[in-house]
Amino acid sequence: MKAVVKAARGHGHVELRDLEPASPGRGQVQVQVEAAGVCGSDLHIYHDTISYNIRTPVVMGHEFSGTVVALGEGAPPSIGLGDRVTGEPSIHICGQCDYCRGGQYNMCSQRQVMGYYHDGCFASHVNATFVHLLPENVSFEAGALTELLACCVHSVIEQAGVTAGDLVVVIGPGPVGLFASLVAMAEGGTVALLGTAADAERLKFARDQLGVAHTIDVQAEDPLRAVEDLSNGYGADVVVECAGVAPAIDTAFDVVRKRGKVSLMGLPGRKLEVDIEKISYRELVVSGGIGQRRSAWERSLRLMESGTIDCEKLISHELGLGEFQQAFDMMERQQGLKIILRP
Secondary structure, three states, rough: OOOEEEOOOOOOEEEEOOOOOOOOOOOOOOEEEEEEOHHHHHHHHHOOOOOOOOOEEEEOOEEEEEEEEEOOOOOOOOOOOOOOOEOOOOOEEOOHHHHHHHHOHHHHHEEEOOOOEEOOOOOOOEEEOOEEEOOOOOHHHHHHHHHHHHHHHHHHHHHHHOOOOEEEEEEEOOHHHHHHHHHHHHOEEEEEEEOOOHHHHHHHHHHHHOOEEEEEEEEOOHHHHHHHHHHHOOOOOEEEEEEOOHHHHHHHHHHEEEEEEEOOOOOOOOOOOOOOOOHOOOOEEEOOOOOOOOHHHHHHHHOOOOOOHHHHEEEEHHHHHHHHHHHHHHOOOOOOOEEEOOO
């Protein structure tokens, strides 16, 4: 099979290789990949700027959907050959620590993830441990984006606790910010999406196609004043930061109301200098979010099945597996929205 491989640590070292598909391990299923999403963290792996457990050589990719073609020993009895599925990136967890036993296995210190430590989905076949049946009305294309949606459900709902009536500021109108906006809106929040002049097309898409109530170009107007005008001078109830740069984090601490909540989703890939005194002086509750857990996956699939969130709207390009470099380059230039690779 053809596969996109991170061959060695360091910048680059990514190439298309011919590999033999490995048999599924105990408790796993093998999936013939129909669609695979390209994620911002894939760029971090390409540049080797992510603080996560990576082992090379490794097949990249962790967002996928497809058809079950083989079952490993002890595979889940609810999954059968021919089933349409999507799957979680987690390949191995210990199952015994407090986090695993409490359902927060994304915090397991022994967690190993496809595309980082185990071979991932930028290939014709992938072996997965935690898979979910796709609803009949959810396409493979949409199903491949379940992982990203679940990340946003985890950070926006489970971590930040967005509820109906909240004013939610989302900083960064990339794919993560757009999905975070949809999740906040699904919970009844009113979203103000912040971007720069370079994000004009994405901000327009958010207004016209996704129904985001307010979009703000922070280079054309003062974001603090704009958010104060939307909140009787108090600021946002919740801010979801999706850009992962110091100015955006400082802006998040500025535009949130006193005693408000800030969820940090953006991954800078390096240490940043930000004014953390604002957290104390404003009594802010700041949360991080990495990955997702089963509860977020189940909620995400319900949101798609009900039509509350239409993931296909955010797919801007579909490319062949051999065009992975073009996909990475487009993401570097912030062209398009969500890019799908077709093995």
